[in-house]
Amino acid sequence: MSRMLEGKVVLVTGGGxxxxxxxxxxxxxxxxxxxxxxxxxEGIEATVALINSAGGQGIAITGDVAEETDVANMVARTVAAFGRIDCAFNNAGVSGRAVGPTGQRLHELAQSSVAKMFAVNLMGVFLCLKHEITQMLAQGGGGAIVNTSSIAGLIGLATSGHYVAAKHGVVGLTKTAAIEYASDGIRVNCVNPGYIQTPMTDEMMKTRHDEIMAKVPVRRLGRADEIAEAVVWMCSDKASFMTGAVHLVDGGYCAA
Ligand SMILES: NC(=O)c1ccc[n+]([C@@H]2O[C@H](COP(=O)([O-])OP(=O)(O)OC[C@H]3O[C@@H](n4cnc5c(N)ncnc54)[C@H](O)[C@@H]3O)[C@@H](O)[C@H]2O)c1
Incomplete structure (x- = not known):
């Protein structure tokens, strides 16, 4: 069976x-x-080791998606190593826990926490889109980009106002980019995961597992590979008519 991304070059942020x-x-x-x-x-070296030990080809690039020079370097290093960029997964992100105290309603959030959240989860996606699209336009031949939003990109979640606002912003960037670059053959979609078992949710699940699971129709956390398979498909030519779309992969959370 032919492979879905045979010959493509991809850049994945938050790949560690x-x-x-x-x-x-x-x-x-x-x-x-x-x-x-x-x-x-450490994270990217482990991921690249995983890829290379399975017979693939990966390179590791350290950088901060909130810094434009770092993002420009991610794109430049990818092109230097592999010649082009066909697909990108703009996925790096942080939870509220990483930017300040948890459990705060909007009036309690410090401006500095909100600014940090927006810098990574929203500006980071903007900067990646900007530099990836610049490269895709220059090389020609189109491309496919997936941004990581969240269920929080479609609904409100109490005490996560900054996260919710940033993830709604990712949906807006996705739709706008899809419209602006459709004529260049560049497709831009987003994936909106529900609660997934990763280091990001480990702490939260220690205290809120039962409360959250009661709201998930499938009654379990998702696995990272269940998001990965959707993203691979969205990046592949099998999704050739799909752009500007928002893809919930949430165990039914938003349907309930
Ligand atoms: N886990 C979930 O339940 C869930 C649900 C919805 C959306 N998401 C989103 O999925 C994405 C991935 O999250 P995850 O659950 O795999 O979390 P994770 O913490 O396991 O991975 C996030 C990765 O992003 C990296 N990162 C953070 N800030 C960065 C920056 N400024 N520059 C570069 N890299 C940076 C981290 O080092 C880490 O390796 C995030 O955007 C997150 O908001 C996660």
Whole structure:
């Protein structure tokens, strides 16, 4: 059977852990050469080792998606190693826990926490789109980009106002990019995971597992590979008519 991303070059941000790692590995399995970018050097080295030990080709790039020079470097290093970028998965992100105290309603959130959240989860996606699309336009031949939003990109979640706003913003960037670059053959979609078992949710699940599971119709956390398979498909030519779309992979959370 032919592989879904045979010969493609992909850039995955947040590839050092969780959903990004699972997706980078799945993309390599489907024939892509993968540039794995993340703040965490240790994380990306482990992901690249996983890819290379399975017979794939991966490179590791450290950088912060909130810094434009780092994002430009991620794109430049990918092109230097593999010659082009066909697909990108803009997935790096942080939870509320990483930017300040948890459990705060909007009036309690510090401006600095909100600014940090927006810098990574929204500006980071903007900067990646900007530099990836610039490269795709220059090389020609189109491309496919998937941004990681969340169920929080479609509904409100109490005490996560900054996360919710950033993830709604990712949906807006996705739709706008899809319209602006459709005529260039560049497809832009987003994936909206529900609660997935990754290091990001480990702490939260220690205290809120039962409360959250009561709201998930399938009554379990999703696995990172269940997001990865959807992203691989969205990046592949099998999704050739799909752009500007929002894809819930949430165990039915938003349907309930
Ligand atoms: N786990 C979930 O339940 C869930 C649900 C919905 C959406 N998401 C989103 O999925 C994405 C991946 O999350 P995950 O669950 O795999 O979490 P994770 O914490 O396992 O992985 C996130 C990765 O992003 C990296 N990262 C963080 N800030 C960065 C920055 N400024 N520059 C570069 N890399 C950075 C981290 O180092 C980490 O390796 C995030 O955007 C998250 O918001 C997760």
């Amino acid at each position: 852990s969780g959903i990004g790692r699972a997706t980078a590995a799945a993309m390599a399995r489907e024939g892509a050469r993968v540039a794995v970018a993340d703040l965490s050097q």
